[in-house]
Amino acid sequence: MISTAFRLPEAPSPALQFARAGAVQSPASSTSAKAAEPADKPFEIKAGSGKEQARELAYKRLERVKACMDALKLMAKIDPKTALKLAAELAREMKGAVKAYAEAGGRNVSTGDLALIRKQAADALEARDAAAEAGIDTTAMEAQIKALGAREEDAVADYGFFEQVKQIVAGLKKARQDIKGEAITSLNPPSEEDWKAADRDQAELEREIDRAASGPAVSIRV
Secondary structure (H helix, E strand, C coil), X not given: CEEEXXXXXXXXXXXXXXXXXXXXXXXXXXXXXXXXXXXXXXXXXXXXXXXXXXXXXXXXHHHHHHHHHHHHHHHHHXXXXXXXXXXXXXXXXXXXXXXXXXXXXXXXXXXXXXXXXXXHHHHHHHHHHHHHHCCCCCHHHHHHXXXXXXXXXXXXXXXXXXXXXXXXXXXXXXXXXXXXXXXXXXXXXCCHHHHHHHHHHHHHHHHHHHXXXXXXXXXXXX
16 A cells, blocks of 8 residues: 555545444544544555556656655756756656556546535535434435545545645756756756757646646536
8 A cells, every 4th residue: 555645735524534434423423533533644545446556556656756856956966968868757757657647547636626525525414414313314325425435535645646746846847947057067968959858758747737637527426
């Protein structure tokens, strides 16, 4: 399993806690579960289905790129030409990771997407509690709450993946700026063709990220 450790904009919804519990909860037990779970608990992509495994492999590719970023920073000061080629190579690897993640069902989820899911989950919990108090069968509502919790967990994992993608892209842009500065006094600066190739790879990476954001919207319907 790969832990996508990052801090969310807000705490996980009760529906997500409900889905993790794997059992029907009364209003009282749901409240206690919410209090027991830390707000900043990291979420995980669990290996299982083919799509989940593909996402896991994409995440590993992301980790490999992150491991090279410090070397890129140092190389920019020593050998700008080689550093630019490395930056282009990392951009291509990032593009492949993002494409693989998106093809496995991942999406560049926004905080608005998460808010939509959590609003629907809160409404479903409120309806379930009211139905339980009225003595109405809540079986179908429990299934809906679990489905919303599972959907939120997927969205949270996607959010974590693309937050790290954005951080790496920012690092690549910073490295490119450093390379330009160092190239002025370098005896072996990048050529015009080197820059054209690197610019192309960087642009293709950013287009791939944009495509992931414009993929199928996160549905809040069950």
